[in-house]
Amino acid sequence: MSGFDVGTPILDVPVAEGAKDQHMVLNMGPQHPSTHGVLRLVLEVDGEIVVRLYPEIGYLHTGIEKTCEAKFYSQVIPMTDRVDYLGPMANNLCYCLAVEKLLQLEIPERAQWLRVMFTELTRLNSHLIWLGTHAMDIGALTVFLYTFREREEILRIFEEVAGQRMMTSYFRIGGLSMEPPLGLLEKIQAFIKTLPEKIDEYSNLLTGNPIFRNRLIGVGHFSAEDAIALAITGPTMRASGIDFDIRRDMPYSSYEKFQFKVPVSNGCDCWARYEVRLLEMRESVKIVQQALDGMPEGPVKADAPKIILPDREKMKTQMEALIHHFKIVTEGFNVPAGEVYQAIESGHGTMAYYVVSDGTAKPYRVHMRYPGFASLQALETMCKGRMLADVVAVIGSIDIVLGEIDR
Amino acid sequence: MAETGKTTLTNRAEVVEAMPEHPAVKALLAWNDAGFLDANFDRDELTLVVAPADIVGALRALKAVGYNAFEDMTAVDWFPNEPRFQLSYHVLSHAFKARIRLRAMVGSDDPAVDSITDVWPGANYYEREVFDLFGVRFEGHPNLRRILMPDDWVGHPLRKDYPVEGYR
Numbered sequence: 270m271s272g273f274d275v276g277t278p279i280l281d282v283p284v285a286e287g288a289k290d291q292h293m294v295l296n297m298g299p300q301h302p303s304t305h306g307v308l309r310l311v312l313e314v315d316g317e318i319v320v321r322l323y324p325e326i327g328y329l330h331t332g333i334e335k336t337c338e339a340k341f342y343s344q345v346i347p348m349t350d351r352v353d354y355l356g357p358m359a360n361n362l363c364y365c366l367a368v369e370k371l372l373q374l375e376i377p378e379r380a381q382w383l384r385v386m387f388t389e390l391t392r393l394n395s396h397l398i399w400l401g402t403h404a405m406d407i408g409a410l411t412v413f414l415y416t417f418r419e420r421e422e423i424l425r426i427f428e429e430v431a432g433q434r435m436m437t438s439y440f441r442i443g444g445l446s447m448e449p450p451l452g453l454l455e456k457i458q459a460f461i462k463t464l465p466e467k468i469d470e471y472s473n474l475l476t477g478n479p480i481f482r483n484r485l486i487g488v489g490h491f492s493a494e495d496a497i498a499l500a501i502t503g504p505t506m507r508a509s510g511i512d513f514d515i516r517r518d519m520p521y522s523s524y525e526k527f528q529f530k531v532p533v534s535n536g537c538d539c540w541a542r543y544e545v546r547l548l549e550m551r552e553s554v555k556i557v558q559q560a561l562d563g564m565p566e567g568p569v570k571a572d573a574p575k576i577i578l579p580d581r582e583k584m585k586t587q588m589e590a591l592i593h594h595f596k597i598v599t600e601g602f603n604v605p606a607g608e609v610y611q612a613i614e615s616g617h618g619t620m621a622y623y624v625v626s627d628g629t630a631k632p633y634r635v636h637m638r639y640p641g642f643a644s645l646q647a648l649e650t651m652c653k654g655r656m657l658a659d660v661v662a663v664i665g666s667i668d669i670v671l672g673e674i675d676r
Numbered sequence: 677m678a679e680t681g682k683t684t685l686t687n688r689a690e691v692v693e694a695m696p697e698h699p700a701v702k703a704l705l706a707w708n709d710a711g712f713l714d715a716n717f718d719r720d721e722l723t724l725v726v727a728p729a730d731i732v733g734a735l736r737a738l739k740a741v742g743y744n745a746f747e748d749m750t751a752v753d754w755f756p757n758e759p760r761f762q763l764s765y766h767v768l769s770h771a772f773k774a775r776i777r778l779r780a781m782v783g784s785d786d787p788a789v790d791s792i793t794d795v796w797p798g799a800n801y802y803e804r805e806v807f808d809l810f811g812v813r814f815e816g817h818p819n820l821r822r823i824l825m826p827d828d829w830v831g832h833p834l835r836k837d838y839p840v841e842g843y844r
Contacts, residue, residue: 326824327823334809334834335833335834335838335840338840371719373719497744498796499797500748500796500802501798502747518770518773607718607719608752608777610748610764610766610775621747621748623748623764634753646798676824
């Protein structure tokens, strides 16, 4: 055996052998405010000490991967929004990059930069929600109101650019759905300018707060070896001292043109994860600022009339454009056979799409690798031998979204 | 890993000839020359093919040369072709900043392979997911039970002979 606990089933053997008098089985969730969705934990406790922990998932399983197989490639994009619903643009980006890799499609520079800018705003969005809810779980209610104030600004930007606040579907295979509206970049500039102060504000509320510190420091210990063994990625991994970020080390969508630091901590506890994410937010602000400063001019769609819908104007005046439009909408476009695995760094960790094509207009298989699925495996290692109340802090610190776990 | 640019290598001989110094290729050749069935390099991604019985051994050999982080595993159902199930393991190397795919084809008659949870305990949920949605068993898995579907569910939804809109 491996020596790692990835959740021992508790339902078959309700209580560990030889402890029938003292141990109690406790059910937490699926409807519990601190489980960030519908996660059910079955806990075996000795008094207030967690002995075993078993996550039961699947309450949000909608079979998105199966549904994708019945859709055209472009129709899959709206499905991806709903997987990690706190980071819509990251989902779009990962899927689009995968299909573009299958098609070997070159994306114009402006589209790549806009994609970077919006995925970083998505990361900020995701981290703001994490910070607010994590602090709320611990009992610091105020921060939630502050972070949701800034999140609202980001959602307004998303609404303006995509017409939707949360389910944006803004990226398309081959670029973006359209040029951002006039004046939007100035609005993003105004928002991003104030954000560092706002992050200081959250930090002032939390970093020195003795209750918050005591609830996080030393809680949920998780070593670098554990992180590798259990396939943990993203900020949780970097808070265990592993210096790896796909944006920097295996760049995609022209991330290699941006300068940013990758925050790493050797703390290995919930506090380290808090610090790493807070620093990541500051780095995201820098990336958005660089994108705004150096935004290249040019088209936002690749030159591939058989894959990308034509402009409305052209469709009404040119026959070829009308034909292409009709063909794309009614029968999609064929993608050469092959398989690709495209990974990106989402707000939670490594998000990857494994797309297999058999040469037709519908994907043969779309597999979504999301960081939360692996992170849940770490719960028992982090919580074992700790107090019951620490479970709540640990769940907050690994930043899971049940939509991405159950898919 | 764009060392060969945009070229496509379609079989093992081509891959071995074009990238003899690639750590993963070298590791598999040293591990078991006969068990290293096939390989291809397509769209900047290297795929190595082994027999289902060799998955654990091959992954151990790859882990030993630096492919340290298991990232993902899943299956593809090629129904009605045989062998029916394709298992794809994606392993990342933090040192080389590169990823490889290990592929094995499993027949439809009582599909089962050895679990890799001894190599990477983190494969636990991934194997449970493949068991749940494809019905491929993993021998030696510590807790092989359904993960996403209810425990009493009949059938494996991601198989191609399972309808998208339910049985009628």
